[in-house]
Amino acid sequence: MKIQVSKNGPYIVTGGVPLMVMEISHDDEGNCHGWQKVREYPLQERYALCRCGRSKDRPFCDGTHAAIRFDGTETAGDEPYLLDPAVIRGPELELTDYKELCVHARFCLRAGGIWNLTQRSDIPDARKTAIDEACNCPSGRLVLRDHRTGETIEPVLERSIVVIENPARGEHGPLWVRGGIPVLSADGRPYTARNRVTLCRCGRSSNKPFCDGSHIGD
Template identity: 40%
Template structure:
């Protein structure tokens, strides 16, 4: 496997994501409760790739998740519209006992791990003095695929990041999920803030 320094994803101007450094590509799906609530993630398989590969960004490739150059044949505005300012300027901090949860809602993909039919993370913070409740909050935050939610013991502490593998996951009806702190470079060459 290539060294970490070579592993990166580059956003091509009005084109695909260029993935370099033999970054694994996997398929994942949500494990759901009998009530339709997400509980966990299931690894559905590894997708075979070359050391460098291109992932569709226009949404119209016939070989998804890979790019087949359809973006050159159809109207596609590959402009990047996401806020590139620091995450800290967008996130709200919610305090509990021995835990804070940071929420950057602009990243939310509505995967649903932050709540269930009885409660949600924000309500659970009221009871976070209970170590069991706090552990559930941490587990729920850890399942959030978008990076919308993070947690720390207090406001002075660093955010606790889950130890996730360096990979790109294809999620049904969702965006690509990049984990492991892989460098993602915008089309202007600037790095996106890793989550």
């Protein structure tokens, strides 16, 4: 399985990667709280996903990028933001925060926010909620480590691509690449493989091919 970024064109997905649509669900107070699968596409060995945000067959590419002369120049570079994250240390959990990866999914805001919860992680409910919020973060901005075991707490994710939708806010989110599927630049350079990656599908990110939250307000 792999995802190849094409020059000023779509993402070329090969290897029979499952593709589905999931919506962000909310609790009674309006907080982002989980995921609901609403559609799964028939499995294909190869397909092309829109990167310009203008296809009439989204999430698939229909060639519109050529007609509008889409500039898909990749600007992510060597991803230096992965080398110097903010670190919040609590009594039982340590939170690593890669701020540049934020896609504004808002799972981190419930119950006072994951930063506050991490600092109160000796309280069972706070610890549990912090872990839930970190594991629901689609971009991998928020990663927790357990002080007691030294292990990183990561969700177990099927290797797949999820089209993120947030109908409660009228937002069409990024492509959520799960399970460490390799992403290669247009010139064949591999990006850092991670369990959770979000790719831009609106065409406006300043951190292409990754999402930077520019879809907010669509």
